[in-house]
Amino acid sequence: MAKTIFQISKHISDKDILEKIKHLGNQNLTVTGHGYKEFGSIPIMESANRSTYSYFDKFKEKPAIALIDVVLAANRNYNKVVEPHVRRIESHYPNLKNFDELKEIMNSKTKEEFYLFWGHKDEKKYNTLKNILLSIAELKKQSKITDDFSLMNNWGTKADLSNYKSDIIGSIPNIAIATFQHLRMVFGVDTIKPDQRVKEVLDFEFGFSNLSDLNVIKAVEQIALISKMRVISIDQLFVQYGSSYYNQSANKITLKQIILNLKRLGVENKIISEATLLTLGQVNKIS
Incomplete structure (x- = not known):
């Protein structure tokens, strides 16, 4: 576990953390929750653990889909505007698996045609995907690793989070720390993405407000250490709880x-x- 710069013990006891994790995990997924379509209304701890076990399976086989998933997910409602398009792409392009095949699709289509392919008319995301693929090509030259998932796992394992803006991928325009972390996660690194749901749970349930993205990551790492859980499992628990119970438009309490x-x-x-x-x-x- 990385050395922390955010001392969680000053704010909340280990016992309180364990009790809070147990409480969150005992709540059931709701219809707005991530994982509900796959698991139904089961306890969130069970869902989080099952999500962790299967998190990398599809991406090992289809790293190109993982890349699309991450780029589209940045600052978007995943359930509503990302997941349906990712599922459609998988259905219509079952043989799309590696980065070279994705690169070929990008090169064979105009920008407007590619917008139709992935369902988003977003030039920033389009350019981000294109630049990531260029950086991946450079990583292949440097590392000599030919397997796409192994290549990105090697990158993510060695990546310096505290200096991510100097990274070959972190330095790409529009790659914020959340996307950087999301890429590391989908390619096998046990870490956490500091997205809105995670921040909400840390704020509403643990009393940590206005944390920087880096301190959000460090706080979750410590909670995982105290709970004797994987960091990605805590991430899944927080995301699934937050999307189940903090969705103000679809899950408003009267x-x-x-x-x-x-x-x-x-x-x-x-x-x-x-x-x-x-x-x-x-x-x-x-x-």
Whole structure:
């Protein structure tokens, strides 16, 4: 485990961390959660562990799909605007597996045709993918590794996170630290991507707000160490919990449900009235 610059023990005890991980893991996936389509409404800890075990399997066989998946996923809602297109590509192009085949598709299509191929009209992402493929070609020359997954695993294992902007891939325009980390993850490195869901869980559940991306990574590494879990398993647990329970558009909790939950916790109706701005009579009627 890398030496940390963020001392999590100053903020929360190991016991509290273990209890929180247990609590999050015991909650079931909801329809908005990552993994729900594959696993259904099962406990998130079970889903996170199953996701970890199978995380690299497809990408070992189809590293080109992994690359498309990562580039499209940057700053996008994965379930809504990324996953459907990745599944479609896999269905329509079952033989698309290695980087050379992806490069050939890019070279054989105009930019507009490629937009149709991967379902996104985004010049920045298009250029990012193209530049990554160029960097990968250079990595092949330097390392002499011919297998695409092994090549990227070798790169990701040796990559210096603290100096990622000087990396052959990290230096590519529009490659932020989250994409850099996502690439390392899909190619077999036990690490974490500091995306919005992970940050939300660290904030709402553990009380860590306004952390830098680097400190988000270090905090999760420490939580994994304390929990005796793989870092990627904690990542999956946080992403699946966050997407299940923090989705404000698709999983919005009603005021009535909030009031019922407060009553079950023993909060007095007068306090609920003051907090919700409902009259005491209105609160009394909710049951």
